[in-house]
Amino acid sequence: MTEDxxxxxxxxxxxxxxxxxxxxxxxxxxxxxxxxxxxxPFFDLGRLGAVVVKGLSLQPxxxxxxxxxxxxxxGMLNAIGLQNVGVEAFISQKLPFLRQFDVKVxxxxxxxxxxxxxxxxxxxxxxxxxxxxxxxxxxxxxKKGGVVFGTDxxxxxxxxxxxxxxxxxxxxxxxxxNVTDITPIALAVEDAGANAVSLINTLTGMxxxxxxxxxxLANITGGLxxxxxxxxxxxxxxxxxxxxxxxxxxxxxxxxxxxxxxFLIAGxxxxxxxxxxxxxxxxxxxxxxxxxxxxxxxxxxxxxxxIGSLRV
Amino acid sequence: MTEENNAELETGQIMANTGLAPGHFLLVxxxxxxxxxxxxxxxxxxxxxxxxxxxxxxxxxVYGFRTNGDSATLELLCRVAGRGTQLLSRxxxxxxxxxxxxxxxxxxxxxxxxxxxxxxxxxxxAPLSFFLQEQARGTSPLPTxxxxxxxxxxxxxxxxxxxxxxxxxxxxxxxxxxxxxxAVTDILGRELQGGDNESTQILACGPTAMTKALLRALxxxxxxxxxxxEERMACGVGACLGCAAAIKDARGEIAYKRVCKDGPVFDIRxxxxxxxx
Numbered sequence: 026m027t028e029d030x031x032x033x034x035x036x037x038x039x040x041x042x043x044x045x046x047x048x049x050x051x052x053x054x055x056x057x058x059x060x061x062x063x064x065x066p067f068f069d070l071g072r073l074g075a076v077v078v079k080g081l082s083l084q085p086x087x088x089x090x091x092x093x094x095x096x097x098x099x100g101m102l103n104a105i106g107l108q109n110v111g112v113e114a115f116i117s118q119k120l121p122f123l124r125q126f127d128v129k130v131x132x133x134x135x136x137x138x139x140x141x142x143x144x145x146x147x148x149x150x151x152x153x154x155x156x157x158x159x160x161x162x163x164x165x166x167x168k169k170g171g172v173v174f175g176t177d178x179x180x181x182x183x184x185x186x187x188x189x190x191x192x193x194x195x196x197x198x199x200x201x202x203n204v205t206d207i208t209p210i211a212l213a214v215e216d217a218g219a220n221a222v223s224l225i226n227t228l229t230g231m232x233x234x235x236x237x238x239x240x241x242l243a244n245i246t247g248g249l250x251x252x253x254x255x256x257x258x259x260x261x262x263x264x265x266x267x268x269x270x271x272x273x274x275x276x277x278x279x280x281x282x283x284x285x286x287x288f289l290i291a292g293x294x295x296x297x298x299x300x301x302x303x304x305x306x307x308x309x310x311x312x313x314x315x316x317x318x319x320x321x322x323x324x325x326x327x328x329x330x331x332i333g334s335l336r337v
Numbered sequence: 338m339t340e341e342n343n344a345e346l347e348t349g350q351i352m353a354n355t356g357l358a359p360g361h362f363l364l365v366x367x368x369x370x371x372x373x374x375x376x377x378x379x380x381x382x383x384x385x386x387x388x389x390x391x392x393x394x395x396x397x398x399v400y401g402f403r404t405n406g407d408s409a410t411l412e413l414l415c416r417v418a419g420r421g422t423q424l425l426s427r428x429x430x431x432x433x434x435x436x437x438x439x440x441x442x443x444x445x446x447x448x449x450x451x452x453x454x455x456x457x458x459x460x461x462x463a464p465l466s467f468f469l470q471e472q473a474r475g476t477s478p479l480p481t482x483x484x485x486x487x488x489x490x491x492x493x494x495x496x497x498x499x500x501x502x503x504x505x506x507x508x509x510x511x512x513x514x515x516x517x518x519x520a521v522t523d524i525l526g527r528e529l530q531g532g533d534n535e536s537t538q539i540l541a542c543g544p545t546a547m548t549k550a551l552l553r554a555l556x557x558x559x560x561x562x563x564x565x566x567e568e569r570m571a572c573g574v575g576a577c578l579g580c581a582a583a584i585k586d587a588r589g590e591i592a593y594k595r596v597c598k599d600g601p602v603f604d605i606r607x608x609x610x611x612x613x614x
């Protein structure tokens with residue numbers, strides 16, 4: 026277990042995402058951490074700022090046929106197909122495990138119609154142990170829905186409005202980078218009542234096996250994640266931070282504390298770690314410790330002194 | 338069912354890296370003595386700490402494991418399949434590597450079993466060798482016969498090294514350079530005709546073509562059979578859902594299971610024939 030330096034040092038790492046108070050800015054990204062169980066043997070989940078669970082749909086989903094993943098330069102493509110146990114099974118079978126830990130649980134949701142998003146919001150709002158909803162309007166791996174919602178500002182706003190109407194929980198809208206300009210979409214969901222935005226989801230990519238002359242993925246295309254996407258993600262976070270007033274959560278290729286700090290300096294209130302956990306199950310803990318070390322090294326007392334401190 | 342959740346994340350050191358045959362190498366990795374003893378059929382995720390080019394760890398079945406008080410030695414039998422394994426084949430003695438494991442569900446021998454048949458295709462021999470190693474440590478190893486197939490004589494004789502003390506070892510090569518010329522499953526049929534199939538269990542590991550041929554060869558004979566599958570992996574612990582395999586349950590309903598967590602060992606009759614790539 027990595028040493029918990031936050032108790033020893035005088036630095037304050039707490040951040041606020043609207044009404045949601047996190048003990049630190051380190052969250053796990055949806056789809057990369059299951060429902061928490063698989064990684065619990067490696068560190069105390071209670072040290073995380075939040076766990077964002079695998080995306081939930083109304084009904085269970087089987088997901089895509091294999092092959093579902095392929096490594097690419099400095100990253101990987103995935104076409105999992107949003108396989109999940111469904112919201113009811115999450116509540117009865119998966120959530121109780123997470124509730125054992127002192128960690129905020131954020132339920133990521135997606136639907137094929139706006140009504141499904143609405144229903145998911147309503148269902149999860151009545152559940153003890155869920156602290157916020159993250160709305161996936163951006164998965165590029167599903168053939169219908171997903172991309173459509175997140176690439177049109179009006180549609181994105183409509184989904185947001187319906188989700189917000191059904192709940193008192195903080196609503197975070199997760200944006201897709203597969204757009205010409207992410208700023209109008211961020212502004213539209215802010216206007217529609219989103220309490221925060223998180224970005225980026227994966228970039229659509231492809232990889233071909235030159236011996237078989239077939240795509241490596243059964244789905245042909247997939248979502249690119251990992252270090253390769255970091256410069257794009259960081260640029261988009263910076264753009265959105267300058268456009269909206271609501272908090273921005275940064276996601277994309279964060280592997281080390283230095284990566285996380287880039288996003289915080291650019292204005293993100295918190296960050297999510299995804300692919301890095303596959304490579305190193307304790308990556309989130311090393312990032313958390315590294316952020317604390319940076320503050321100490323620079324004689325800073327509070328993470329707030331770093332957030333948005335980009336000099337341009 | 339193998340022990341759940343006893344996996345650890347450790348840094349190991351390469352103690353030896355030996356070429357066994359073209360494209361095949363043996364890694365001997367030093368680990369702390371506290372590393373949990375793997376069960377046959379379990380695997381580890383090997384992370385290359387020397388080279389930043391490849392991002393993901395690579396999964397390898399445990400080929401050998403010994404403890405010696407403060408230290409343990411893990412052996413992995415590897416084939417160069419792509420860039421990641423090519424870089425791993427160049428690891429120097431002394432190099433640090435990341436080891437996550439032991440992972441997955443290993444082989445289980447049913448209580449009624451009195452005879453074991455091992456069926457290996459290429460590096461599929463690795464977990465079956467470890468099964469033999471562990472069986473030999475036990476009090477009453479069961480009579481065991483092995484069928485090993487590979488591309489050619491050089492490879493199959495390297496893989497054959499640890500298949501000792503058996504009732505019989507039968508070789509097959511694609512090019513006929515040693516043993517039977519053709520698919521290893523062709524020579525399995527004779528073994529299944531003699532002997533009591535109801536108390537026989539087959540443990541198999543090899544390419545998908547071999548698994549399909551094995552399914553055909555079994556037909557509806559009442560032989561127990563477990564297969565260890567392979568699939569590209571990212572996390573190796575069951576979180577990412579990347580390593581899906583179509584598996585049918587007792588009612589015949591098909592779902593995607595995780596080769597890393599629900600497998601890699603499955604009952605052959607759970608595999609969905611039409612979906613085997």
